[in-house]
Amino acid sequence: MKNHIYLDNAATTRPAPNVIETVVQCLENIYGNPSSVHRLGVEAEKVVARAREAVARILKADPKEIIFTSGGSESNNLAIKGSAYSLANRGKHIITTSIEHASVYSVCQDLEEDGFTVTYLPVNEQGIVKVEELEKALREDTILVTIMHVNNETGAVQPLEEIAKIIKKARGDKKLPVWHVDAVQTLGKLPLNPKKLGINFVSLSAHKAHGPKGTGALYIADGTTVRPQISGGGQERGIRSGTENVPAIAGFGAAVSNIKDIKQDSRHMAALRELLVEGILENIPGTRLNGPPPGSQHAAPHIANISFAGVRGEVLLHYLEGEGIYVSTGSACSSRKESEHRVLRSMGLKEEEMEGAIRFSFSTQNTEEEVKTVIKKLKESVKELRSFG
Numbered sequence: 001m002k003n004h005i006y007l008d009n010a011a012t013t014r015p016a017p018n019v020i021e022t023v024v025q026c027l028e029n030i031y032g033n034p035s036s037v038h039r040l041g042v043e044a045e046k047v048v049a050r051a052r053e054a055v056a057r058i059l060k061a062d063p064k065e066i067i068f069t070s071g072g073s074e075s076n077n078l079a080i081k082g083s084a085y086s087l088a089n090r091g092k093h094i095i096t097t098s099i100e101h102a103s104v105y106s107v108c109q110d111l112e113e114d115g116f117t118v119t120y121l122p123v124n125e126q127g128i129v130k131v132e133e134l135e136k137a138l139r140e141d142t143i144l145v146t147i148m149h150v151n152n153e154t155g156a157v158q159p160l161e162e163i164a165k166i167i168k169k170a171r172g173d174k175k176l177p178v179w180h181v182d183a184v185q186t187l188g189k190l191p192l193n194p195k196k197l198g199i200n201f202v203s204l205s206a207h208k209a210h211g212p213k214g215t216g217a218l219y220i221a222d223g224t225t226v227r228p229q230i231s232g233g234g235q236e237r238g239i240r241s242g243t244e245n246v247p248a249i250a251g252f253g254a255a256v257s258n259i260k261d262i263k264q265d266s267r268h269m270a271a272l273r274e275l276l277v278e279g280i281l282e283n284i285p286g287t288r289l290n291g292p293p294p295g296s297q298h299a300a301p302h303i304a305n306i307s308f309a310g311v312r313g314e315v316l317l318h319y320l321e322g323e324g325i326y327v328s329t330g331s332a333c334s335s336r337k338e339s340e341h342r343v344l345r346s347m348g349l350k351e352e353e354m355e356g357a358i359r360f361s362f363s364t365q366n367t368e369e370e371v372k373t374v375i376k377k378l379k380e381s382v383k384e385l386r387s388f389g
């Protein structure tokens with residue numbers, strides 16, 4: 001493949017070599033159904049069990065608290081619909097934020113159509129949820145709070161510890177509301193210990209951390225109930241029916257096992273983010289960072305969203321593509337819809353700033369050299385595009 005610079009890791013990551021090897025190995029050799037009681041089935045079941053242990057380890061959870069799904073979107077749907085419908089007799093109020101991924105946001109909208117009431121918490125200009133608004137929004141009938149960890153468009157890290165304290169206080173002895181965290185952009189970038197924070201559900205996706213696409217997991221804290229959204233053969237402890245995607249799950253396990261030192265990986269990516277952000281803001285006039293600045297405790301190490309005044313993000317994206325540099329204008333899942341700018345709009349950006357926004361996202365595989373090249377190419381291309389306008 002032609003040499004290129006891939007800075008769209010929040011959309012998806014390149015599978016690690018041992019992930020590819022594991023998936024292929026599994027397709028070739030471990031083809032039994034994990035539910036079959038003969039030797040081939042038991043072998044497949046063991047592969048799934050090992051992956052479950054690896055995923056549990058990263059969350060400091062028990063393997064029985066991990067349910068494999070088809071990815072982050074399914075995990076979000078299962079956690080939100082599954083808890084809303086199982087708790088509907090105790091209340092119908094849900095709290096979320098204005099910056100959630102579409103697979104949370106649109107589920108909440110669907111639930112509104114089905115008789116639930118949803119409060120969408122606002123965020124500040126850096127895209128961080130206003131926690132004092134959470135305190136005000138909580139009600140006697142609040143059954144569910146769903147607030148993400150790392151925002152996929154801006155890299156804003158939400159204050160989970162503060163949120164945990166507020167939810168704990170609101171719960172008292174009644175164990176409600178339950179709390180779901182979309183941690184799809186967290187895996188391999190920041191540590192997360194749901195038990196410590198009193199989180200009931202955590203969504204993960206393999207392909208954001210060098211694993212295969214179409215597989216993910218939902219952490220369900222011991223003792224938390226959820227109504228299954230896919231019924232059938234009763235796999236995954238009856239919570240998610242369907243024959244397990246054994247090769248992908250094995251690849252997910254391998255990807256998670258590759259995460260050895262989150263702090264070090266995070267430092268590497270944060271240094272690249274800082275280099276890029278400062279390089280752009282200092283060298284290209286008319287630019288602004290949409291999200292927490294480098295060094296902030298609210299800045300995820302791997303995502304930087306920057307607006308280029310007088311330039312259309314989509315045009316700049318394709319211009320960079322011509323130079324072998326891959327970036328995005330926003331969330332991959334909504335790139336072509338009007339809803340594209342929901343997150344940036346809720347941070348108070350002007351129309352032109354939203355139009356000129358580009359998301360750069362890193363993985364551990366990126367280098368300083370690449371970032372320097374990107375800054376240089378950006379300088380040239382922005383200048384040229386502005387000269388046309």
Ligand SMILES: Cc1ncc(COP(=O)(O)O)c(C=O)c1O
Pocket residue numbers: 010011070071072073074076101103148150151152182184185205206207214215216332333
């Ligand atoms: C924050 C967040 N949640 C959920 C998802 C959906 O994950 P998946 O692609 O595995 O369905 C994504 C993917 O872009 C994401 O960034």
